[in-house]
């Protein structure tokens with residue numbers, strides 16, 4: 228009981244926090260406390276009994292812990308000049324490589340910030356965009372979907388081809404186009420889906436992406452694919 232009181236008092240003493248902070252700064256970890264030998268249990272599986280014994284002593288024996296810390300401090304002090312010198316030589320010899328690596332990391336961060344973050348925000352707030360992108364994935368990933376019939380257009384998937392989009396009135400190099408069945412003109416996917424009344428294939432006009440179909444619906448939908456193709460959610 229007294230030892231418990233002593234320990235809890237120690238935990239709130241300012242010097243304890245200072246010494247803890249110093250220990251953390253030097254050891255780089257904060258998981259050691261005033262655990263007694265009988266309280267200590269392994270927090271993970273160690274590769275050997277020897278390793279477990281070291282962990283136990285480290286957690287429960289302050290003197291042993293201090294000895295290990297001093298040992299690693301001495302090692303660091305001993306090798307630090309050599310390591311620093313080697314680092315300087317490496318940096319001098321690989322200046323361009325390091326700069327390129329830093330620039331590449333920055334490019335990844337910028338791309339995430341400029342490209343993926345706005346896309347995520349749009350996906351979260353714009354239901355039409357979410358449906359349009361889901362339709363694109365459905366058509367691109369399911370070959371049987373491309374065999375379905377649309378009222379006005381048909382999907383064209385090929386190698387990247389420069390074509391004129393009559394919707395946005397520019398040439399675009401795209402793999403995926405929608406071709407007008409009457410005029411043979413092409414539309415890019417966003418232009419085609421800007422009019423959602425024509426966007427879904429015949430027989431799937433009520434489809435809402437991302438919404439589970441009622442159980443009874445699955446049977447009736449699968450009959451639309453003449454029983455051979457997968458259902459709309461496949």
Ligand SMILES: [Zn+2]
Nearest residue numbers: 392395415418
């Ligand atoms: Zn367009």
